[in-house]
Amino acid sequence: MNPDIAAARASLDREGYAIIEGALSPEETREVRARLWAAMATSAADGVPLRGYAFDTDAHNLRVFHLFNLDPVFVDLIQRPPALTMVGSLLGEDYLISNFSANVTTPGSGRMQIHADQGYVPPPWPAEPLACNVAWLLDDFTEENGGTRYVPRSHLKGTNPTAADEAATVPIVAPAGSMLVMDGRLWHQTGANRSKDDQRAALFGYYVKRWLRPQINWTAALWPETVATLSTAFLDLLGYYSGNVETQVPNGKRARIPMPEGLGAARRLQFALGHER
DSSP states (O other): OOHHHHHHHHHHHHHSEEEETTSSOHHHHHHHHHHHHHHHHHHHHTTOOSSOOTTSSSSOSEEEOOHHHHOHHHHHHHTOHHHHHHHHHHHOSOEEEEEEEEEEEOTTOOOOOOBOTTTTSOSSOOSSOSEEEEEEESSOBOTTBTOOEEOTTGGGSOSOOOGGGGGGOEEOOBOTTOEEEEETTOOEEOOOBOOSSOOEEEEEEEEEETTSOOSSOHHHHSOHHHHTTSOHHHHHHTTOSOOTTGGGSOOOTTOSSOOOTTTTHHHHTSOTTSSOO
16 A cells, blocks of 8 residues: 555544645646636536535635536546545445535635534444545645634544534644545534635545435436546446445336446345345
């Protein structure tokens, strides 16, 4: 295992998060950031708002969803080997891409509610995570510009935080171009941007155990022209062809989305109820 990946994996176990610096070169970081800003305009024109979401405390924060429709660079990033290596080490080999979105703090934006990314799962949680987040930092993360805040080792608590736990958060500080990986049980939040004129952009790839319903219904959200450019393997990683029982129940001949021949042969052998026979 790459030494950086090995150290990051140890940090995940110990702290609930890990930073891999230099995951993107300075040139790549600038290019992806520029493409994100172009994607914002495309998204807004498509009727997907950039501001005003219920999980933000105000209308200052910028969010960009459905990134795969907006630029192929995002399809590339979500599949980068270091990211998938970290995801596989946490979740095992059967996982889905649940979401990929951008979060841009702007001056005056407040803190997000403290939460864990698998907070929709009733506690007590199992001893291993059911989800993880891989963020690509397109700007430096600082305490002043709204870098992610977290409660140290809270991934070991086994339950959701309360509002009072926000007082225990500390900032994650890391340079642009880093990859931030967070255990789905970690208590964290977007920090407040108290800077005068500093925006803080990051892309957040959210992965879950394969039996969990993704945040985004990809079969509904992806444009037909986007789907035409994506590989069968990538669409399978989105759960595009199958449901909770996977390929054990095939789509019929008249289904709008046929299941490709031979897809998921290994999963077809697994017991559909989720435990060993």
